[in-house]
Amino acid sequence: MAEHRNPPKLQDADNRFAPIKPLMSNTMAYYESSRCLFCYDAPCTIACPTSIDIPLFIRQINNGNLTGAAKTIYQSNFLGNTCGKVCPTEVLCEGACVFNKMNIKPIDIGRLQNFATNSAILTRQKFFVVPEENGKSVAVIGAGPAGISCACQLRASGYMVDIYEARNNPSGLALHGIAPYKITNEEALMEVEFLREQFGFNVFYNTRIDSKEDIAVLEAKYDAFFLGIGLGSSTEIKIRGEGKPNCIGATEFIEEIKTRPVSTPIAKRVIVLGGGNTAMDAASECARLGAENVIVAYRRSQPEMKAYYFEYDLAKVAGVRGMFNLAPIEIVGENSAEGVKFIRTETVNGILKEIPGSDFVIACDLVIKATGQAKQTSLFANISGLTLDEAGRISVNGATGQTANPGYFAGGDAVNGGAEVVNAVAEGKLAGDGIHEYLSALI
Amino acid sequence: MANLEINFAGIKSPNPFWLASGPPTNSGYQIMKAFDQGWGGAVWKTLGVPVINVSSRYGAINHRGSRVVGFNNIELITDRRLCDNLREMEEVKKYFPNHAVIASLMVQTKQEWHQIVNDVQNAGADGIELNFGCPHGMCERGMGSAVGQEPAILEMITRWVMEVAKIPVIVKLTPNISDITEPAQAARRAGANAISLINTIQSLVGVDIDNFVTYPVVENHSTNGGYCGPAVKPIAMNMVKNCAQHPLVQIPISGIGGIENWHDAVEFILLGASSVQVCTAAMHYGFGIIRDMTSGLEQYMDSHGFATIDQFVGKALPNVKHWEELNLKYSVKASIDEDKCIGCQLCYIACEDGAHQAIDLNEDKTIRTPRINEENCVGCNLCSLICPVENCITMVRKDDGTQHQTWKQRTDANNIPVTFDDDLAGGLGHTIPDPVKAFGKL
Ligand SMILES: Cc1cc2nc3c(=O)[nH]c(=O)nc-3n(C[C@H](O)[C@H](O)[C@H](O)COP(=O)(O)OP(=O)(O)OC[C@H]3O[C@@H](n4cnc5c(N)ncnc54)[C@H](O)[C@@H]3O)c2cc1C
Ligand SMILES: Cc1cc2nc3c(=O)[nH]c(=O)nc-3n(C[C@H](O)[C@H](O)[C@H](O)COP(=O)(O)O)c2cc1C
Ligand code: SF4
Ligand code: SF4
Ligand code: SF4
Numbered sequence: 001m002a003e004h005r006n007p008p009k010l011q012d013a014d015n016r017f018a019p020i021k022p023l024m025s026n027t028m029a030y031y032e033s034s035r036c037l038f039c040y041d042a043p044c045t046i047a048c049p050t051s052i053d054i055p056l057f058i059r060q061i062n063n064g065n066l067t068g069a070a071k072t073i074y075q076s077n078f079l080g081n082t083c084g085k086v087c088p089t090e091v092l093c094e095g096a097c098v099f100n101k102m103n104i105k106p107i108d109i110g111r112l113q114n115f116a117t118n119s120a121i122l123t124r125q126k127f128f129v130v131p132e133e134n135g136k137s138v139a140v141i142g143a144g145p146a147g148i149s150c151a152c153q154l155r156a157s158g159y160m161v162d163i164y165e166a167r168n169n170p171s172g173l174a175l176h177g178i179a180p181y182k183i184t185n186e187e188a189l190m191e192v193e194f195l196r197e198q199f200g201f202n203v204f205y206n207t208r209i210d211s212k213e214d215i216a217v218l219e220a221k222y223d224a225f226f227l228g229i230g231l232g233s234s235t236e237i238k239i240r241g242e243g244k245p246n247c248i249g250a251t252e253f254i255e256e257i258k259t260r261p262v263s264t265p266i267a268k269r270v271i272v273l274g275g276g277n278t279a280m281d282a283a284s285e286c287a288r289l290g291a292e293n294v295i296v297a298y299r300r301s302q303p304e305m306k307a308y309y310f311e312y313d314l315a316k317v318a319g320v321r322g323m324f325n326l327a328p329i330e331i332v333g334e335n336s337a338e339g340v341k342f343i344r345t346e347t348v349n350g351i352l353k354e355i356p357g358s359d360f361v362i363a364c365d366l367v368i369k370a371t372g373q374a375k376q377t378s379l380f381a382n383i384s385g386l387t388l389d390e391a392g393r394i395s396v397n398g399a400t401g402q403t404a405n406p407g408y409f410a411g412g413d414a415v416n417g418g419a420e421v422v423n424a425v426a427e428g429k430l431a432g433d434g435i436h437e438y439l440s441a442l443i
Numbered sequence: 444m445a446n447l448e449i450n451f452a453g454i455k456s457p458n459p460f461w462l463a464s465g466p467p468t469n470s471g472y473q474i475m476k477a478f479d480q481g482w483g484g485a486v487w488k489t490l491g492v493p494v495i496n497v498s499s500r501y502g503a504i505n506h507r508g509s510r511v512v513g514f515n516n517i518e519l520i521t522d523r524r525l526c527d528n529l530r531e532m533e534e535v536k537k538y539f540p541n542h543a544v545i546a547s548l549m550v551q552t553k554q555e556w557h558q559i560v561n562d563v564q565n566a567g568a569d570g571i572e573l574n575f576g577c578p579h580g581m582c583e584r585g586m587g588s589a590v591g592q593e594p595a596i597l598e599m600i601t602r603w604v605m606e607v608a609k610i611p612v613i614v615k616l617t618p619n620i621s622d623i624t625e626p627a628q629a630a631r632r633a634g635a636n637a638i639s640l641i642n643t644i645q646s647l648v649g650v651d652i653d654n655f656v657t658y659p660v661v662e663n664h665s666t667n668g669g670y671c672g673p674a675v676k677p678i679a680m681n682m683v684k685n686c687a688q689h690p691l692v693q694i695p696i697s698g699i700g701g702i703e704n705w706h707d708a709v710e711f712i713l714l715g716a717s718s719v720q721v722c723t724a725a726m727h728y729g730f731g732i733i734r735d736m737t738s739g740l741e742q743y744m745d746s747h748g749f750a751t752i753d754q755f756v757g758k759a760l761p762n763v764k765h766w767e768e769l770n771l772k773y774s775v776k777a778s779i780d781e782d783k784c785i786g787c788q789l790c791y792i793a794c795e796d797g798a799h800q801a802i803d804l805n806e807d808k809t810i811r812t813p814r815i816n817e818e819n820c821v822g823c824n825l826c827s828l829i830c831p832v833e834n835c836i837t838m839v840r841k842d843d844g845t846q847h848q849t850w851k852q853r854t855d856a857n858n859i860p861v862t863f864d865d866d867l868a869g870g871l872g873h874t875i876p877d878p879v880k881a882f883g884k885l
Contacts, residue, residue: 034508037831040788041804043811062507101785102832 016288017180020314021085024108024115033062036107039098044109047096049426050077054093054109061116070120071127073113078152078429079145081121081191082174083422084113085183090310092422121194128198134158136439139222140201141209141379144172146412146424146431147228148192153432154226155199159439162222163201166208172230173413174421176255179281181288185258212382219407223442224435227383227394227403227410228428231373231418237273241331242369250274250282250370257285267366269293271340273328274370275305280315282368287318294320295362299327299345300352327354332361339363373418383408393417401431402438409435445744446751447737449483451718452637452695453611454570456543458483459708459752460736463699463720464547464572464615467730469521471531475538477725481733484543486639486720487532489520489574490559491549491586496522502648502658504674513674514723515648517659517666519580520549525559529566536567545570545613549577549586553603560607570610573601573635575626576617576642578669588642591617594629601633611636613697616682618675619645623682624689631694638686639697639720641679643669672723676701680714684763687715703732705739712752713759767854772846775822775838777801777815783835786811790826790836798825800876817841819873 024032036058044054053072060069073080089095089110097106120127138154140147143165151161169175171188178188196203209218218225234249236242250272266289272279275298287294296315298305302324305312312322330341344358375392385405387395394403394410401409411427413419447458461484462468462477474485496518504513521528535544546563548571550556560571575597577587590596597614604612614630616623618641630638645667649658657665679700686692698716702708703724711719724732749755779790791813794802801819805812827836853859860867 031508037787037789039786040792041808043786098785098787098831 017184019085019184020181021111021114023118024111029061029112029115032108033058033112035099036062037098043096043098044093044107048076048093049420049422050083050429052076052080052093052113057116058107058109058112061112066116066119067123067125069116070125073117074120074127077422077425078149078195079174079191079421079425080113081117082145082171082183082188083425084110084115084117085187086174086178086420087422088308088310088420091308117191121190124194124197126198128152128156130155130199131158133160136160136223137162137221138224138226138435138439139164139218140226140228142166142172142228142230142412142414143170143192143203143205144228144230144412144424145174145421146230146414146428147172147226148195149425149428150226150228150409150411150432150435151201151428152195152199153429154435155201157432157436159436161199161201163203164207164209164218165203165205168205170203170205172228172424173251176258177251177278178421179254179285180258210379210382215382223407223439225408226401226428226431226435227379227408227414228412228424229376229379230413232376233374234369235372235374237328237369237371239328239330241333241337244331244333244335244337244367246365247331247337247367247369250278250368251373253282253368254278254285257289266291267364269364270295270366270368271362271364272296272368272370273340274298274372275300275307276370276372277307277311278373279368279370280307280311280320282370283320284311284315284318286366286368287315287320291366293364294318295323295364296320297323297326297328297340297342297362299325300347301325329359331367337364337367340367373413376414391417396431397434399430400434400437401427402434406438409438445741445749447483447740447744449718449752451543451611451697452570452613454484454543454545455541456483456718457541458737458740459712459718460484460733461486461543461545461697461718461720462725463722464489464574465722465726466518467722467725469523471535474531474535474544477730477733478535478539478542480730481737482542482730484545484569484718486545486547486572487528487568489547489549489577490525490528490563491520492555493522493524494519494580497661499659499661502668503672504648511672511723511727513648513670514672514726515646515658515668515670516643517579517661517668520574520577525562529562532563532566532568536569543569545572547572547574547615548604549574549581551584551586556600556603557607560604564609568610570613570636571604571608572613572615572639573604574615574642575600576615576640578617578619578643578645579667588617588619588645591615591626591642592620594625597626598629598633601630601635605634613637613639615642615699616640616686617642618678618682618700622685624685624692627686627689627692631692635694637695637697638692639699640682640686641675641700643671644675644678646670671700672727673701673703676707680710683711683716684714684760687757687760688763703727705736705743708736708740709743709755712756714763715757715760717752717756767850769849770846771848771850771853772842774840774842776817776820776841777822777826778837778839779812779815780835780837781812783832784812785832785835787831788813789829789831793829794826798823799873802826821870821873 038055042055057069057072093109094106099106137160140151140163143163154161170192174188234251270286270291272283283294283296325345326342327345328340329343331337332339339361341361344355380386387404389395394415396403401411409431411431412424449456449459464486468485469488500518502515503511506512546568575591581587582589612635614635616626647657683698696716697718698711699720702719702721708719791802799819799821801816802813830836
């Protein structure tokens with residue numbers, strides 16, 4: 001897999017937030033689509049959480065039917081454009097492409113998908129005819145990928161759909177979380193607008209649904225509910241000195257740089273704590289914004305990192321340095337963080353141990369905590385009958401997205417604990433069908 | 444070391460690769476440049492009364508990332524004055540005395556033929572090629588393929604030429620005819636020294652589906668053209684073979700049609716050509732491809748122990764038989780190399796939908812390598828042709844080689860199916876899946 005990708009180059013990072021998967025030209029798309037074998041029961045499609053008929057849309061591109069290609073994509077995945085840009089294709093469709101078995105570069109599926117859908121969005125194609133309203137209505141909470149996908153599927157079955165969104169924009173983490181060199185805010189918003197024009201769901205922004213009263217108002221008005229509220233703020237590490245103003249959570253930091261002008265001044269020396277994709281993104285973004293020294297410090301060894309190898313690669317070429325087997329024990333400094341005190345660790349018989357007396361301080365001007373996102377427990381507590389699993393995720397029926405309260409369905413990060421946009425889209429669509437089945441049976 | 448020199452019906456050339464008459468041989472400048480890069484000979488762009496051409500002139504077929512696998516033109520013969528061409532011809536011969544310069548000619552009356560033959564002889568041409576092949580523009584004026592399609596007229600005109608020719612004469616044949624050996628025999632009867640084939644195939648290369656006109660477009664209209672390039676090679680090779688095998692043809696053949704590398708050239712030579720001509724490939728890639736062509740041919744000859752081209756001209760001909768002479772007892776079956784298989788399952792769907800339902804998928808979907816059902820496999824080759832991995836599906840011989848039986852022998856022994864429901868039908872062993880079981884409806 002990795003061997004066949006061109007490794008990202010330093011000059012790519014120079015151009016701070018230049019897209020890492022830029023739009024293909026017609027010629028590139030023609031040659032790349034020519035390579036696809038049109039596999040039977042294609043492994044790439046099997047690997048796609050939304051089961052896009054990849055060989056079909058690639059053949060449509062190759063035969064000059066760009067609109068048909070986009071339609072094929074949107075029929076399986078309402079956020080086809082966003083997914084083409086932000087999916088970790090290396091471990092999904094492209095990772096499954098049969099070309100890997102011959103040590104030949106797999107088909108550039110993500111970029112072809114982006115190529116076809118981009119053209120459809122720009123030319124405002126209409127792929128869906130919304131049927132007459134069936135008299136029933138559904139409230140979707142959260143306008144992230146899961147909520148949008150569920151709303152589209154419900155509209156396609158004739159339901160009136162209102163989306164309630166706490167923020168002033170749709171797209172959830174696709175807007176305020178995903179790295180800007182994967183997708184720009186304009187691109188993310190453009191696709192949601194493309195969908196809204198076709199499906200005609202309503203979105204109420206700046207409307208957080210939280211209290212018992214909020215729930216009561218909604219329950220009086222709607223026949224069913226979808227919870228697509230994602231995850232909460234960054235988790236605490238629970239070490240001394242954590243409360244200092246320049247020791248912040250990764251998702252909050254990323255949201256800041258994605259929603260404020262990019263000229264936000266950045267600290268010179270940054271330490272990012274964590275070993276997942278969010279840690280890589282935060283570090284990479286700091287380096288791209290001009291921080292001189294960016295360290296990702298992880299408690300365990302490099303191979304144990306949860307981040308995909310290509311995300312670590314991307315951070316490294318931006319100038320990020322990885323340090324391993326270092327556990328933070330204190331954020332040091334008077335009124336603000338001036339450094340992180342670490343202790344070295346080792347794994348003995350599968351158990352992570354701190355090495356006594358090995359502690360030392362690395363100085364810095366900013367600490368970013370990327371050790372996970374908390375669950376949104378307050379809303380859950382106010383919905384009767386909802387059950388959560390031991391990790392705080394909403395429990396649902398995997399085939400329908402239905403929660404323990406039969407009128408409530410859920411999907412996306414709130415259910416899977418934090419996966420990818422494509423999983424949220426798949427789960428939102430599935431729940432749309434689940435709601436349709438549930439409400440049809442009630443008649 | 445292989446010697447690539449040839450003596451083609453008296454025309455000597457340092458190697459068998461000639462540029463065919465066309466845009467690459469339009470001028471002395473181009474021909475000298477080609478000779479300088481290693482081409483052995485060139486057939487000058489057809490001379491005659493100069494024409495006026497249209498714009499645009501070409502169209503092409505692209506296939507999944509390969510450009511110009513088929514090429515189509517509506518160009519006519521030379522649009523340059525004869526005097527300029529003759530002067531340049533003399534110049535070429537002066538600088539390249541050992542290379543073959545062949546003048547392609549197309550005129551109408553006997554007097555014109557006599558005059559132009561004398562002119563090119565005086566200019567130093569090593570040979571003459573009579574263009575009886577052009578399938579557009581010229582045939583409507585009673586020339587080109589209009590001649591090539593009428594063996595009697597072809598014979599008459601060739602005789603006119605032979606009356607004054609002092610250098611070898613090659614007759615170039617049109618493929619736009621049902622039996623290519625008819626004009627080939629006529630050329631031989633008239634005393635021609637050699638034949639060359641094929642010229643382009645009458646064609647429409649494509650339709651502009653938005654403006655309802657075929658390509659290439661001239662203002663709002665178009666016309667049929669001549670088809671050439673890699674796509675026509677199989678048609679050309681079959682015609683070369685038909686001429687080479689015909690007992691009443693037996694004169695040297697210059698092979699033309701879709702040749703772009705040494706491998707193509709070797710194939711034509713094995714089917715009876717003793718020189719080859721190239722047009723589209725030179726138009727696509729320039730003259731530089733000659734280095735790959737000569738080096739590949741040398742390599743091939745060395746590895747097969749052929750010292751000269753003569754030693755393998757027509758070497759495949761004895762093995763190209765009529766269908767009824769093939770051994771019906773010979774049996775191959777497909778075999779999949781599991782280590783090479785990448786699991787694309789193209790072989791499965793090809794055999795399932797397009798052949799004999801002889802490839803099964805594994806019940807465990809995670810095992811993607813299909814299995815051959817030898818009972819149903821008829822050994823058609825389809826799967827091995829479609830498999831994207833080199834040598835992954837091979838055809839393995841299953842009969843023991845002791846039995847030999849042809850359709851001819853069976854016919855002679857009254858052992859062939861003769862009624863519609865005959866039990867001698869060849870496909871009786873084939874199990875066809877039950878459609879209801881397979882997809883639940885009928
Ligand atoms: C830093 C980072 C980088 C990432 N990079 C990638 C990537 O490259 N590729 C990829 O595929 N995925 C990536 N992801 C994951 C991806 O963004 C998420 O999996 C996806 O956005 C989940 O969609 P969702 O709809 O479930 O939740 P979210 O995107 O979180 O959307 C939830 C929405 O609900 C709203 N909301 C929350 N609570 C309430 C409430 N009580 N009332 C009303 N509205 C509410 C929120 O404002 C938000 O708009 C990344 C995530 C992070 C954190
Ligand atoms: C294996 C094979 C068998 C064919 N058998 C027949 C036949 O029985 N009857 C017929 O009219 N044409 C037959 N054809 C010719 C095709 O119908 C068709 O005219 C030809 O292949 C050109 O079309 P294509 O370029 O799409 O293949 C056959 C073609 C193939 C490849
Ligand atoms: S696995 Fe690769 S080659 Fe096969 S259909 Fe998918 S993209 Fe095309
Ligand atoms: S050789 Fe022909 S019949 Fe045999 S398995 Fe392959 S495609 Fe099927
Ligand atoms: S076509 Fe070749 S590579 Fe593909 S499944 Fe069949 S045997 Fe394997």
